[in-house]
Amino acid sequence: MIGAVQVLLLLLVAFGSMQVVRTRDPLNQAIAVSLYGLVLALVFFVFQAPDVALSQIVVGAVALPLMIVLTLLKVKRNDQARAAEERAQADGVEGDAQTPQPAEARE
């Protein structure tokens, strides 16, 4: 028999998953998916699967958001590096093309 706690948590999961999708900024989304992972772990727990709940906590609330955040960090760095390179080339500094310096460094 499904109790009130189970129903409440299932509704929270439905609401939470929608909010994760509705979050547009990837960084905010990583935090949202982490919270969503915790709620999902609670659902596993109240449906008497504590082993799975523990796996869900460590993967859903720690590992997955961590991978997302680290990936965003790496992408951002690559973007910064490319932007700096393009700025240097747009400035048309001769002889500087092989070792383009970021704009901030030259100021």
Added chain:
Amino acid sequence: MKARMILFALGAAGLATVTIAGARGIPPAGAYHGAYGEVLNAVAVGERKATDVVSAVNFDYRGLDTLGEEFILFASVIAVSAILRKQEDEEEDESEDHWEPRKAPDSDAVRVLAVMLVPLMVCFGIYMVTSGAVSPGGGFQGGVVLATAPLLVYLCAHAKSYLRIAPPPLVKGGEAVGAAGYALVGILGLFAGKAFLENVVPLGSAGEAWSGGTIFLLNLTVGVAVAAGFVELLSVFVEEVLRKETK
């Protein structure tokens, strides 16, 4: 009304209809009609001295499946390391300073919290890895908890501290030893003249720290492999930052 809203309304109505119709046929929560599970619940504690039957299934009765899962993680870590490795055409970038090296955070609160959390996470991780046969948890869950300790150090201290507690040779070695350890524990069974992964070491008594025989040993190897695997993933992502900061 836009056409796509009509399309959505039609789709949503259809989905709701089949979902509700389907949900009406779901057996009540907790209903179970499999014979295999009932048998295991009845015999696992007596046969394997493991009070957590889920662990007994994962690491003993179906230990071979878990060996496969272990190598899925192993292969994933290798794949990520290979894809994110330093490419030859990136060498040029190394001399440049496109971004500021990350410093340890100035906030005392963050550092104090990390100092308090790191030993807690290490203790909890070791507890979880070692009590896999007794209570929920086990090598995988405990391993990821252990891996969060270096992550906290990375977030809250200088990169040198991170490299000191998680030196790359140790992490790579741990990953290899953990993954190989699982197979070696399985081979113990062959040496004893039994089947691969058969439980051949003393079982101990149910509920004690040492119980479950190879279930305990396999949890240890999985704990080492998973912890090292996740730290390795983290290291791959932050490698260039570390190189820059420790120069």
